[in-house]
Amino acid sequence: MDKGQTGAIDKRQARAAFSRAASHYDEVAELQREIGRRMLQRLTYIRHQPQVVLDVGAGTGEATLALKKHYKKARTIALDFAMPMLHQVRKRGGWLRRPVCICGDAEQLPLADQSVDMIFSNAVLQWCNDLQGTFSEFLRVLRPNGMLLFSTFGPDTLQELRKSWSHVDGHSHVSPFPDMHDVGDAMVRAGLEEPVVDVDRMRLDYDDVSSLMRDLKTLGAHNVTRNRPRGLTGKGRLRAMYEAYESFRMDGRLPASYEVVYGHAWAPQQRQIDGVTAIPVDQIGIGRWGQG
Known part of the structure; x- marks a missing residue:
């Protein structure tokens, strides 16, 4: 996704939203926790x-400390572009389990080339404007044979909310989400190897639309697209959206659908550095799964 296209994320506003959300984030992050748990379960089947x-x-x-527990001998680094979130990481870790914390953007990682062995990223890529560029950045900091495991949201996410707003005006009210196939293509173009992408469907139910909107705001996940309407949303337009959303009510509840895209890939053993193919000495003659 090009940074200049309509609907692209306003990163300054996104950072501000997550900074405000940090102290209450865990109160409503049920979906994000469940996705994180499912990602961590996948690690039990990956030899790394x-x-x-x-x-x-x-x-x-939460996932940072779970990773620290899973890989007891590894150095674990928590990176987020909202500093207040990292303050919460440090509180959660306490003195004994406190991970290294770095404030930085996924699209411009403040880390040296080939400095990490594994990247774990839960529900972050949808806040990046350049998907292929972000994967290239991940590859840059991954060591040869390093692993990437991530989740993001696909285009069917919050489809009910998107359709309800479409009855009201032509503005962007829901963040854009990449298609699973676009995610896979972006990984390949970035140079990652053996990419695997799959999709899971999840749903949260609400008594009313205002509860959904309140949760999104508490999460910091409300509308921060560049094409968002400026100023306050009028009561009439908001009421019209609420009425449109009522057409989705099932068994007395309003659904909020999420298309969860999971993916993992590997950094190649060999890569081009300034036009020269570099091969780590300890990998000469060695395949990923054993002696070559």
């Missing part, structure tokens, strides 16, 4: 022993 683990978009650090 990293020395340095980077949690990109760590939020309040």
